[in-house]
Amino acid sequence: MxxxxxxxxxxxxxxxxxxxxxxxxxxxxxxxxxxxxxxxxxxxxxxxxxxxxxxxxxxxxxxxxxxxxxxxxxxTDEGRSQAISLVRKHRLWETFMVEKLGFRWDEVHEVAEQLEHVNSEQLIDRLDDFLGFPNFDPHGDPIPDSLGNIADRRSLVVVSDLEVGKMASIRGVLSSSDSFLKHLDDLGIRLGLEFEVVKVYTYDGSIQVDSAGESMIWSRKLVEQLLAEVN
Amino acid sequence: MxxxxxxxxxxxxxxxxxxxxxxxxxxxxxxxxxxxxxxxxxxxxxxxxxxxxxxxxxxxxxxxxxxxxxxxxxxTDEGRSQAISLVRKHRLWETFMVEKLGFRWDEVHEVAEQLEHVNSEQLIDRLDDFLGFPNFDPHGDPIPDSLGNIADRRSLVVVSDLEVGKMASIRGVLSSSDSFLKHLDDLGIRLGLEFEVVKVYTYDGSIQVDSAGESMIWSRKLVEQLLAEVN
DNA sequence: TAAAAAGATTAGGCATGACTAAATTTATTG
DNA sequence: CAATAAATTTAGTCATGCCTAATCTTTTTA
CATH class of the missing domain: 1.10.10.10 (Winged helix-like DNA-binding domain superfamily/Winged helix DNA-binding domain)
Known part of the structure; x- marks a missing residue:
């Protein structure tokens, strides 16, 4: 039976x-x-x-x-593969919304929850290409590639941990509070911004950086919430 | 009761x-x-x-x-408004896929059917902005604006109907056959291409156009399937 | 280690949207 | 204009996912 x-x-x-x-x-x-x-x-x-x-x-x-x-x-392997594919879609759409459409980093999650369910591998692969094959999303979380490989998030460092002389690029944030993101906007700190650590002030933990020929000072509170990738 | x-x-x-x-x-x-x-x-x-x-x-x-x-x-008014909003989303996503992601005009319909159901007015308005507020989608169909107004498709003309001396821009196609789209690709005819009608050959209906300093001849069969907007 | 608490599963429903088959209404035509 | 054909609606099911209430298991604790 x-x-x-x-x-x-x-x-x-x-x-x-x-x-x-x-x-x-x-x-x-x-x-x-x-x-x-x-x-x-x-x-x-x-x-x-x-x-x-x-x-x-x-x-x-x-x-x-x-x-x-x-x-x-x-x-199972198949279940994990499908789940990772979703994460890939979610993070690529978030990146698209922030980098191309000008959304703030805290506004994109819910819409990405919808977009990630659009079913087309071709669409997402072309979007990946269009965005320049980013390794990290606006929150600093790694974006799986089309084969499901995930970059190691540990390759990102908190800016406050960078040593003098290091060249790095902004890759994400640890906090997504409104006031924080607005502050970044005010200072012109965007995803992908390249900078060099020029001096670390041990007195208050602020650091001096050079970026695109300009010099500025970032506060301790700020750099403890900023993620970067060393170049 | x-x-x-x-x-x-x-x-x-x-x-x-x-x-x-x-x-x-x-x-x-x-x-x-x-x-x-x-x-x-x-x-x-x-x-x-x-x-x-x-x-x-x-x-x-x-x-x-x-x-x-x-x-x-x-x-009803409400039903119509919702339906038009869907059409707007559909056509904007199609435009995005063709113009930004490099899809061909006949590959985008099904995926747009999915994307149009993503629920976010802000997303679609920003996409509209990102695309430069296009009036027509890749098929030459009008894109409703955020208020639901639809441009008159009659403002598009078939290229074969253009008179000598007219400046115009490619806005769409009447046929979406694979071979036709490939042919357009071969000739470098893309959406938005600006051109001037220099001469019409009544013998076979082909026309000579100038575009970006180059001169070329388009066959009758070709220009009867091409839609343009007079500048 | 036995009783109580916490966690998980089954049983029985409900809403959405689809289907088939049968009944009804509207349209067509001799 | 009646009879047949075509289109539409009703009735009865089914699958997906969700819920509540009741019944297990498993874990904690006295």
Missing amino acids: SSTPKYKSSSSLTTSSNRQDYLKAILSLDLKGAKASTSAISAKLNTQPASVTGMFGVLSNLNLINYIPYKGAKL | SSTPKYKSSSSLTTSSNRQDYLKAILSLDLKGAKASTSAISAKLNTQPASVTGMFGVLSNLNLINYIPYKGAKL
Whole structure:
């Protein structure tokens, strides 16, 4: 006798936007070293734990996760690959909105949540090209490449940790508060800005930098929230 | 006694992507002067007429259409406004894909169908700005502005109808066949290309044009498929 | 280590949107 | 103008995902 499956599996080629959200949530917990429990996922997605149990059954049948009741879910290779693809899309769209459309770094998340579900590998690869194959998004988070490889975020350093004489480029921020981003705007500090650390004032932790022939002083509070990539 | 509504109305603030598709289909028929019958809509959306009847009930309760059973549907002001907003999004995204990402004019429709459902007026207004507030999409169809005004497509002319001495810019095509678009590519004819009609050869209908200091001859078959805006 | 608390799963519903088959209305035509 | 054909609507289902309430498991704690 054939065993009846506990959960119905849908046989579509593409993973629905809904299911993709679950995969992304599981990946996000996994990267933090946390267990993908039904309660943790339900908190992330604003649903009820019971709904998560149901979806775990579906994703399990689709071989996107390995799910052991009461023990949480783990992404399969295919599930992880799809989740990383979503992260790639999300971060590329955020980069597009900030760099090309002039949005502030804290305004783009929600819209990117929608854009990431647009289904076209060609679109995203061309967007990647259009943006110059960036390695990091406006928040300093690494953008996976088209093969799913993720640059090491550790290659970014907080500007306050840079030594005198170092050349570097602004890549992201640790804080996305409105006042902070406005302040950056006022000082002309944008993504990609190249600069050299000229002097570090140990008295108050501020540093003097040269950028595009101009010299300025950045406060300690400022440089502790700025991420850069050493050139 | 209170009358029970024939169809349930959902009380969400935003119109679901699904319902938006219906509004767009109704608008499209309306612009062609055709009646929005259940069969016509079902053909457009690849569904069954019975499904359309159901959705007409829903849209009617939401005051997005006026629906009289057996008589078809008409958009209300609100319904029309939402449909036009979709068309705007669709055509701006198509323009973006062609002009910025290098897609061909016949490759962009399906992806734009997805992008048009991204919900953010700010996003689309900034995209419009980024693209330079274009009046026509790559197919020569007018792009509604942020207030819903649509330019008159009649301000475009087929290049074969231009008179000698006229300055004009390429704005679209009548055919989107692969071979035609490749041919345009070969000749360096792109959207926005400015040119002047120098001579019309009545013998075979070909015309001589000057563009960016260069002179070339376009065949009759070619110019009958090209749309331009007189400068 | 047994009882209580916390977490997860099952059971039973509901809304959205789609489908098929049957019934009804409108249009066509002999 | 009646009868058939075509179009439309109604009735009854189904899949996806969500919810609440009730029932397990697992973990904590006395």
